[in-house]
Amino acid sequence: MASRLLANPFAAPPSLHANPNSERLRRVRCAASRNPIPRCAMDASYGDNLRIAPKFPRMRVWDPYKRLGISPDASEEEIWGSRNFLLQQYAGHERSEESIEAAFENILTTSYVKRKKTKFNLKTRLKKKVEESPSWVKNLLDFVEVPPTVIILRRLFLFGFMATWSIMNSADGGPAFQVAVSLAACIYFLNDKTKSLGRASIIGFGALVGGWICGSFLVPMIPTVLLQPTWTLELLTSLVAYTFLFLACTFLK
Numbered sequence: 001m002a003s004r005l006l007a008n009p010f011a012a013p014p015s016l017h018a019n020p021n022s023e024r025l026r027r028v029r030c031a032a033s034r035n036p037i038p039r040c041a042m043d044a045s046y047g048d049n050l051r052i053a054p055k056f057p058r059m060r061v062w063d064p065y066k067r068l069g070i071s072p073d074a075s076e077e078e079i080w081g082s083r084n085f086l087l088q089q090y091a092g093h094e095r096s097e098e099s100i101e102a103a104f105e106n107i108l109t110t111s112y113v114k115r116k117k118t119k120f121n122l123k124t125r126l127k128k129k130v131e132e133s134p135s136w137v138k139n140l141l142d143f144v145e146v147p148p149t150v151i152i153l154r155r156l157f158l159f160g161f162m163a164t165w166s167i168m169n170s171a172d173g174g175p176a177f178q179v180a181v182s183l184a185a186c187i188y189f190l191n192d193k194t195k196s197l198g199r200a201s202i203i204g205f206g207a208l209v210g211g212w213i214c215g216s217f218l219v220p221m222i223p224t225v226l227l228q229p230t231w232t233l234e235l236l237t238s239l240v241a242y243t244f245l246f247l248a249c250t251f252l253k
Contacts, residue, residue, distance in 0.1 A: 053092030064103035159246040170230045175238040189249035211244030
């Protein structure tokens with residue numbers, strides 16, 4: 001027996017081979033079945049940490065509005081809110097997130113194309129109306145142009161400042177000086193545009209006279225309850241003249 005153990009130290013004792021149902025062998029097998037040895041430390045916690053991300057049920061819906069659960073008339077805030085809500089609900093599922101984002105981008109692209117198409121149609125209709133208008137209307141429109149917004153705002157600020165200055169000094173005297181400065185500014189802007197001092201002067205004086213005549217008819221129609229005691233007829237007429245000068249030097253050519 002000693003020679004056998006020296007030759008194979010891992011072999012079971014002869015008594016176990018001879019009697020497999022012995023009490024010792026039975027205890028070893030019962031202990032092994034009660035306390036199984038895990039293969040690695042991750043096996044013990046894998047089942048507890050496993051979480052399956054929910055799947056978006058409308059992934060195969062073709063209509064992007066129905067996929068996000070909104071109506072075609074939904075506002076931009078509703079579209080963004082639905083998109084963010086669905087991304088939170090189905091976070092972790094890659095295909096669901098891609099489907100939600102694809103529907104959201106499709107809606108934004110469609111909305112942009114519609115707005116651009118509507119704007120283009122408005123310009124086309126306006127141009128068509130001008131082409132179908134009588135000849136005298138076309139000739140009149142040839143004298144009108146729309147400058148950049150920056151130029152419009154600058155000149156509006158200038159003539160607005162002149163009007164405010166006239167109102168603040170209404171108790172001291174008439175707005176003759178402010179009207180003269182506004183007329184000079186109008187002629188300067190027109191000369192810079194037309195490159196003709198004579199044409200600019202005619203347009204500037206015509207705007208002043210036209211504004212003064214219109215103001216003489218319009219101002220008496222204003223109820224006196226709305227007017228300050230220091231606001232004279234000359235002052236209110238000059239405000240109308242400022243408006244005509246602004247329109248002339250900004251939109252006429």
